[in-house]
Amino acid sequence: MSALLFGSISTVADTSELQRRAFNEAFEAHGLGWNWSRDDYRTMLGNNGGEDRIAQYAKDRNEDVDAVAVHQTKSSIFQELLSSAGVSARPGVVETIRRAQQDGVRLGFVTTTSADNISALLTALAPEVSADTFDLILDSSSVTAPKPDPSVYRHALEQLGEDAAHVVAVEDNAGGVSAATDAGLTCIAFPNENTVGADFAAAETTVESLHPDEVVALLRS
Template sequence: MSTILFGSISTLADTSELQRRAFNDAFQAYGLDWEWSRDDYTSMLSSNGGAQRIEQFAATKGVDVDAAAVHAKKSEIFQELLGSSSISPRPGVVDVVEEAKRGGHEVGFVTTTSQGNIDALLAALKPHISAEMFDLIVNRDSVSSPKPNPEVYEYALKTLGADAGDVVAIEDNVGGVSAATAAGITCIAFPNENTAGGDFSAADETVDSLDATKILGLTAPDSRS
């Protein structure tokens, strides 16, 4: 059985600017005189992990902060923003999910974000996308190492009983692409508005919209011959 794995929140809906706003609001809530511009934020997206970004940024400022607490506040704000904002699935996402399900393929959502963020996103995307559409949803508690470590994809393969050669991953950031390819999975890069300038040369293809027929075709046994 072929499998399609969506690799992060912004492969389903482009939430990158909401994320940046949530970071800045969290900084303000903690009395930090920080304001991440879009250029600032874009430069940080080559690595995964919001708390790590906060910690690294604090180090450059010579400031000691509780990065985990600030990041938890950011997640709280982000979830509130998802609930109050009008977001929609990215181009082709619904077609890919629906076509995969019609064809008897498995569909997974393989992230290393919190379950709270996942729940808020899927609630905001109803009725277009819902948790029931996924055969597997992975969050950061499922694994010990975040992307770009391939553990999250190895966990998904094991849980679904899937062979890497029958799987296509869709990722929006460089770290996610690295994780998927390290697990031996064909990866389609689907950059969001703030990761579009990244180096996606490790991906099998980079697209700005998803084509269901093409993506499902990549899981065919002879597609790599």
């Protein structure tokens, strides 16, 4: 057997700018007076974890902020935006999923975001991509350490009963690539609009769109 694992929300639909908008609207809702520009946001995307980004930003500014509460507001706003923004699957994603299903490749959505974020995304993308698409869905409740820690990928391998040599991960940020490769997986870097230009040297390849034949070739290599 073999498996193809999508490692974050933005490997399926590019929601990076919706995420940034949700952060800024949450900051306004909490009266913080913060506004993350695209340049600001891009410097923060080397690692995963929105709550940690908020906490670090507050620390750098010597401000006392309830990062948990702000992040909860951000997540609620993001989920609302997903339901109204008309998001769509990224280039080649649907075709690659269909090819994998045709070839008997198992599919996973292996993230360390919240279950509610995943549910909101898959509701917005249905019926092309839905919860039924995946053999395994992991979220922030699945492991104690978020990416770039590789534990979520190791957990995925255990749950699927797969050897890392037969699994390919798709990731959109450097922290996700590190998590996948540290778990022994082959990784395709699929940058979103705010991670283009990041260091993806650890990935097997970096692409602008997914091509089913190329993904299948990596699974069989």
